[in-house]
Amino acid sequence: xxxxxxxTPFQRAWHYTFWFICGLxxxxxxxxxxxxxxxxxxxxxxxxxxxxxxxLDSEAxxxxxxxxxxxxxxxxxxxxxxxxIGVASTCLATVLGTLAALGLSRQHMPYRGTIxxxxxxxxxxxxxITAAGIYFFYARLGLAGNLxxxxxxxxxxxxxxVVITVTATxxxxxxxxxxxxxxxxxxxxxxxxxVIMPLILPGVISGALFAFGTSFDEVxxxxxxxxxxxxxxxxxxxxxxxxxxxxxxxxxxxLLVGLSILMLTTIELLRRRSERLRGQSPG
Amino acid sequence: xxxxxxxxxxxxxxxxxxxxxxxxxxxxQLARSTRLEKAKALLLVLPLLLFIGIMFIFPLADMMLRxxxxxxxxxxxxxxxxxxxxxxxxxxxxxxxxAALARDIQTAQKERTLGKIxxxxxxxxxxxxxxxxxxxxxxxxxxxxxxxWKQRLVQIDQRWGELxxxxxxxxxxxxxxxxxxxxxxxxxxxxxxxxxxxxxERAIYVDNFIKTFAISLGVTLxxxxxxxxxxxxxxxxxxxxxxxxxxxxLLPFWTSLLVRTTSWIALLQTHGIVNDLLVWLGxxxxxxxxDMMYNMFGTVVAMTHILxxxxxxxxxxxxxxxxxxxxxxxxxxxxxxxxxFIRVYxxxxxxxxxxxxxxxxxxxxxxxxxxALVGGRxxxxxxxxxxxxxxxxLNWGLAAALAVILLIIVLILYWLFNRIIGIDKLKLG
Numbered sequence: 001x002x003x004x005x006x007x008t009p010f011q012r013a014w015h016y017t018f019w020f021i022c023g024l025x026x027x028x029x030x031x032x033x034x035x036x037x038x039x040x041x042x043x044x045x046x047x048x049x050x051x052x053x054x055x056l057d058s059e060a061x062x063x064x065x066x067x068x069x070x071x072x073x074x075x076x077x078x079x080x081x082x083x084x085i086g087v088a089s090t091c092l093a094t095v096l097g098t099l100a101a102l103g104l105s106r107q108h109m110p111y112r113g114t115i116x117x118x119x120x121x122x123x124x125x126x127x128x129i130t131a132a133g134i135y136f137f138y139a140r141l142g143l144a145g146n147l148x149x150x151x152x153x154x155x156x157x158x159x160x161x162v163v164i165t166v167t168a169t170x171x172x173x174x175x176x177x178x179x180x181x182x183x184x185x186x187x188x189x190x191x192x193x194x195v196i197m198p199l200i201l202p203g204v205i206s207g208a209l210f211a212f213g214t215s216f217d218e219v220x221x222x223x224x225x226x227x228x229x230x231x232x233x234x235x236x237x238x239x240x241x242x243x244x245x246x247x248x249x250x251x252x253x254x255l256l257v258g259l260s261i262l263m264l265t266t267i268e269l270l271r272r273r274s275e276r277l278r279g280q281s282p283g
Numbered sequence: 284x285x286x287x288x289x290x291x292x293x294x295x296x297x298x299x300x301x302x303x304x305x306x307x308x309x310x311x312q313l314a315r316s317t318r319l320e321k322a323k324a325l326l327l328v329l330p331l332l333l334f335i336g337i338m339f340i341f342p343l344a345d346m347m348l349r350x351x352x353x354x355x356x357x358x359x360x361x362x363x364x365x366x367x368x369x370x371x372x373x374x375x376x377x378x379x380x381x382a383a384l385a386r387d388i389q390t391a392q393k394e395r396t397l398g399k400i401x402x403x404x405x406x407x408x409x410x411x412x413x414x415x416x417x418x419x420x421x422x423x424x425x426x427x428x429x430x431x432w433k434q435r436l437v438q439i440d441q442r443w444g445e446l447x448x449x450x451x452x453x454x455x456x457x458x459x460x461x462x463x464x465x466x467x468x469x470x471x472x473x474x475x476x477x478x479x480x481x482x483x484e485r486a487i488y489v490d491n492f493i494k495t496f497a498i499s500l501g502v503t504l505x506x507x508x509x510x511x512x513x514x515x516x517x518x519x520x521x522x523x524x525x526x527x528x529x530x531x532x533l534l535p536f537w538t539s540l541l542v543r544t545t546s547w548i549a550l551l552q553t554h555g556i557v558n559d560l561l562v563w564l565g566x567x568x569x570x571x572x573x574d575m576m577y578n579m580f581g582t583v584v585a586m587t588h589i590l591x592x593x594x595x596x597x598x599x600x601x602x603x604x605x606x607x608x609x610x611x612x613x614x615x616x617x618x619x620x621x622x623x624f625i626r627v628y629x630x631x632x633x634x635x636x637x638x639x640x641x642x643x644x645x646x647x648x649x650x651x652x653x654x655a656l657v658g659g660r661x662x663x664x665x666x667x668x669x670x671x672x673x674x675x676x677l678n679w680g681l682a683a684a685l686a687v688i689l690l691i692i693v694l695i696l697y698w699l700f701n702r703i704i705g706i707d708k709l710k711l712g
Contacts, residue, residue: 004552009524010459011620018512019516021515022512022516023511025509025510025512025513026513026528026532027533028509028537028588028591029532029535029588029591029592030534031550032313032546032547032550032588033534033538033543035544035546035549035556036545036549037547039543047548047552047554047555048549048554048555048556048559049556049559063529064440069370072409076514079292082659089673090653095333096330096334097331099327099330099331100327100328100330100331100332101327102327103324103325103326103328103329104324105691106320106323106324106327107320108317108320108321108324109321109324109325109328110324110325111436113326113701117336117697117701118332118335118336118340119328119331119332121335121340122335122339124693124697125302125343125649125690125693126648126650126651126666126689126690126693126695127649127651127652127666128649128651128666128669128670128686129343129346129649129669129686129689129690130339130343132346132669132673132682132683132686133339133342133343133345133346133347134338134339134342135673136462136679137341137342137345137346137347138342150336153338155338156334156335156338156365157336158338159331159334159335161313163331169365182592194311195331198623213537216409216539217539217541218387218543218624219540219652220651220652224674234539234540234541237327237539237541237542237545238652238656241541241544241545241548242656245548247619249545250545252550253539253541253542253545256539256542257534257538257542260534260536260537260538261537263537263627264530264533264534264537267537268533277529281485
C-alpha cells in the first residue's frame with residue numbers, strides 16, 4: 001500500500017493513521033505472546049515485571065520455573081499423557097478423516113451436503129455440550145477415567161479438521177491424472193500410492209497437525225472425563241490458573257509458544273509445497 | 284447429433300426395436316456403474332460416519348433425552364404413584380394416599396433409595412429434601428397410635444398439609460417432564476400446577492441467555508472493527524510483506540488457548556502489566572488501579588483476542604480476490620474515496636463479513652474456558668451454568684435442557700452459515 005506522490009495532505013494523514021490503527025491491532029494480537037516469554041524467566045514468583053527485570057539486571061532473571069517444570073512429577077506425567085493422547089487420536093483421526101474426504105470428493109457421492117454437515121459438526125457444537133454428552137455415554141462404556149476415553153473423544157474433535165483440509169486439497173485434484181495412470185497400465189493401489197498420495201499428502205499432514213493441535217490444547221472434555229492419573233498439559237494449566245497461580249505455567253506457556261511456532265512453520269511450508277505441486281504460484 | 288444417428292444407422296443396420304433394446308441395456312449398465320460408484324464413495328465415508336454417529340451423535344442425543352426424563356420416583360414410590368394418578372390437585376389427598384406415602388417413605392428409607400427420591404423432588408420444589416428425611420426419621424421413631432396417617436404426617440411437618448408439596452410429587456410421576464425446560468426459561472409450577480414466572484431474585488437463566496448473546500455480539504463486533512482494517516492491509520500489501528504480517532495473525536491462532544488466557548491475566552490483573560504501565564506513565568494513581576480482569580470486560584477482551592483470527596482469515600481471503608481496478612474506476616468517475624469505499628468496495632466484502640461474523644458468533648456463544656477462568660462473577664456465560672449443573676449441583680436434567688436450548692441456537696446459526704457460505708468453503712490456515 002504505497003502512497004502515491006500526488007496524495008493530498010488529508011490522504012497522507014489518513015494513510016499514516018490507518019497504518020497506526022493496524023499496528024495497534026497487530027500489537028493487540030502479539031502482545032500476550034510477547035509478554036509471556038520474558039515473564040517466564042522471572043526470578044520472583046510474580047506475574048509482572050520486577051524493577052530488576054526492567055533494568056536488565058541478570059540477577060532478576062532465572063530458569064527456576066523451567067527447573068520446577070522439569071522436576072515436577074505431575075507436569076511430566078501431563079506431558080507424557082498429552083503426547084500419548086495427541087499422537088494416538090491424531091493417527092485415528094487422520095486415517096478416518098482422509099478416507100472420508102476421499103469418498104466425499106468422489107463425483108457420485110450421494111447426500112454429500114448432509115454427510116459433510118454431520119462430519120463437521122463436532123467442530124461447531126459447543127465443547128461443553130460435547131463434553132457433557134460424552135461424559136454420560138463414555139462413563140457407561142467404562143471409558144471414563146482412562147486414556148482410551150480421551151483418545152476416542154479427541155479423535156471425534158480432530159476429524160473435522162482432517163476432512164476439511166483433505167477435501168480442500170482434493171478440490172483442485174485433476175482426475176485425468178488417474179486416467180493417465182490407468183491407461184499406462186498402473187494398478188489401482190499403485191495409482192493411490194504414486195499419484196493420489198503425494199498430491200494430497202500436504203493436506204493430510206496439515207489436517208493431522210490441526211488434529212494434534214486440537215487434542216494438545218483441549219481441556220473441557222479432559223475436565224469431565226479424566227481422573228488425576230490422566231492429567232494433561234492444558235488440564236495442569238487450568239488448575240494452575242484456578243488454584244495456585246505459580247509462574248511455572250508461564251514456563252510451560254513459553255514452551256508451548258515454541259511448539260506453535262514450529263507447527264505454524266510446518267503448515268506454511270506444506271501450503272507452499274501443495275500449491276507448487278498443483279501448479280499454482282505460492283501466494 | 285442427427286448426423287451421428289444417421290451414421291450409426293448405416294453402420295449398424297438394426298431395427299427400431301433392437302435399437303431401443305440396446306438403449307435400455309446401456310441405460311441399465313450406466314445405472315449399475317453409477318450405483319457401484321455411489322457404493323464405493325459411501326464405503327469410504329462409512330467408517331468415519333459410523334464413528335461420529337456412535338461416539339458423538341448418539342451420546343449427544345442420549346444426553347438431550349435427560350432434559351425431559353422425569354427420573355425414578357414413580358418406580359421408587361409405587362404405591363403413592365398409582366394412587367396419586369386420580370388425585371385432581373384441588374383439595375388435599377385422602378387418607379389412603381397419606382398412608383401409601385408413609386409406607387413408601389419407610390420402604391425407601393430401608394432400601395436406601397430415599398436419597399434419590401429426595402434429590403429429584405428437590406429440583407421440583409426446594410426444601411422437599413429436608414422434609415422427606417425429617418419425615419422418614421420421625422416415622423421410624425413413631426409408636427403406633429389411633430391417629431390417622433394424615434394427622435401424623437401433618438404433625439411431623441405442616442408442609443404435608445400444603446397443596447404445593449403434593450402437586451410437586453404428582454408432577455414427577457409421569458415419565459416425561461417439562462420442569463427442566465421451564466426452569467431454563469425462569470418459569471415454574473405453582474401450587475395449583477399452573478406455569479408461572481419465578482420471582483425475580485431466582486430468575487437467572489433468561490438474563491444469562493441475553494447476556495451470552497450480548498457478549499457474543501460484542502465480541503463479534505469488536506473482532507469486526509479490529510479485523511477489517513488488518514485484513515484490508517494484508518490484502519493490498521505485496522506478498523512478501525503481507526506474509527510477514529500474517530505471522531502476527533497466525534501465531535496467536537496456533538497458540539494454546541490456555542497460554543493466551545494466562546497471558547491476559549498477567550496483562551490485565553490489578554497488579555498486572557497494563558495497570559503497572561498506566562501508573563508508571565502517571566495516568567493512574569497507585570490507589571485507583573483499573574479492574575480489568577475477573578469481570579465481563581476481561582472476558583470480552585480475552586475472547587476477542589482468541590477469536591480475532593477467525594474474523595481476519597475469511598475477510599482476507601475475500602478481499603484478496605477483489606479487483607483493485609474497481610476502486611480506481613469509481614474514483615476516476617468522480618467518487619470520493621469514502622463514497623467509493625462504501626458503494627464499491629464494502630459490498631464486495633460481504634461474503635467475508637458474513638463468514639467471519641457467523642464463525643466468530645458461533646464459536647463465542649458456546650465459550651466456556653475463558654469465561655470460567657477470567658469471567659469472575661459478572662462474565663459468566665450459559666456454558667458455565669451448564670458446567671455448574673453438570674459438576675456441582677448435579678441437576679443433570681436442567682444442564683441438559685440448557686444444553687438443548689444452546690445447541691438449537693448454534694445449529695440454526697450453523698445451518699445459516701451453510702446456506703450463505705457453505706461449509707465446503709471453510710478454509711483452515
